[in-house]
Amino acid sequence: MIRLALLLLLAWAGPGRAQELPLVAALSQDAVEVTTGFTGTSLMVFGSTEGPIGPGGDEVLVLARGPTRPVVVRRKVPVLGLIWVNGPSARFAGVPGFYFIAGTRPAWQLLPEEERQRNGLGLDSLPLTSTGARSPAFRAALLELESHSGLWVENTSPVEIAGSRLFHARLPLPAAVPTGDYQVEVLLVRSRRIVARQELAFRVDRVGAADRIATVAADQPFLYGLACIMFAALAGWLGSVLFRRG
């Protein structure tokens, strides 16, 4: 399917138009549906460049960010040298629930440090501001925890090149991916400068039963609670009826 999409793109962005646009990119889907059977999925980011991709020529960076939320990172400390309890904590505002970056080469090889920091290209350049404990270890711990959960992905696999002007990258979305709006940026880098960028977007939404349950739980908590109680009691009763003869 991806191959077909690439071919279509090539046809659409054919020789005449590629001259005008230095970079053309698209997503394989613009909506991800989270059903009760959802176990994670992946999107394809693909496109073509004006000039040949590779060392000395054009380079491509793909950046994706999910909806943000505040996060608290806590550190355990021993009390009386015996019991480990939650001690100091740092609160980070606006932490992206999903972060992905990949390039034909890692971003730090392609761009000057200042440029890279300004555009937030790479986990170490995320603009994370915290209140509470000051130690940089909290930020490092947040990076480690999020990377471990698969929600923050940096350069795990490079952007693939086909036929010197076509590129594609796989965007892995794990099962725990937060719902909401996602921004994808595709950057074209030439001689250590960003010469073109294209912004794309997709949505992650719960659908079907999963969505209805979450909606009712949020909008009608009393009815939902009552339903949960009735349901559990009914299941218990049903169990005792079924097993009486057994």
Added chain:
Amino acid sequence: MQVYLPIAEMSVDAFLLVGIGFGVGWLSGLFGVGGGFLLTPLLILIGIPSPVAVASGANQTLGASVSGLIAQWRRGNVDAKMGGVLLVGGVLGSLAGVQLFALLRRVGQVDLAVSVFYVVVLGTVGGLMVMESVRAILRRRTTIKRKLHEHFWMHGLPLKMRFRRSRLYISIIPPFAVGFGIGMLSAVMGVGGGFMLVPAMIYFLGMPTSVVIGTSLFQVVFVAANVTMLQAVQLGTVDILLTMLLLLGGVAGAQFGASMGTRLRGEETRALLGLLVLSVAMSLLWGLLRRPPNLFSSGPAL
């Protein structure tokens, strides 16, 4: 088979949940405890966020207990009058417990308080039960004639009431106080409280073991319903799909447990429950004492 839990916002193996439900339901039917003190730590262990684990655990406890309660009711092992007195105390106690919980939260060490509560309460209850039941098992051989139950200060209290099923004529103050105390602890610890209720009814109120289990389930059903409602309205953390999967195994387990329980002697049932409670306390204590593999943890900011 993986399923996506809509409230927990994660995907887990459905068979694993059904299996956990079966195991906990089996214990619930066997011992007359809701199993919340086992289920909640197990769910957290497999990665369910703790607020969802506590709330859905309470909901599953409700279902499993209804199943166990019906099985016990059919055998005539429920003292509804005693259960009612315990329940009134329990509801008032859990309201007080919520206030205590809020106070601990203001002080800022709710995690520590809950862990210490667990270790102290489970350790004490488990230790006492094991000691007593081992003594009872040993005494069985040397047949000493014992009175039905001994009289002490408790039996001089006013407001006496006859509990026919329990073969007791006692003041309603002790059962009310037991219900109140356990209601308070269960609000702080987020459990139904059956594992504390069972020994309290046996040793403190002097009820026969056969009636204790059914009566405990009676109380647990209502406490769990109350907790489910409070959690659904205040925090929105009850995951009905998680509950459904746990119950699928749980209701079957509770029936097997209940029929097996009738074949075990009272002392043996108590000894086994005591050992189980004690081992949970030990593992929680170990969790507090050992150096955590990752010193840092993250969670959503409130």
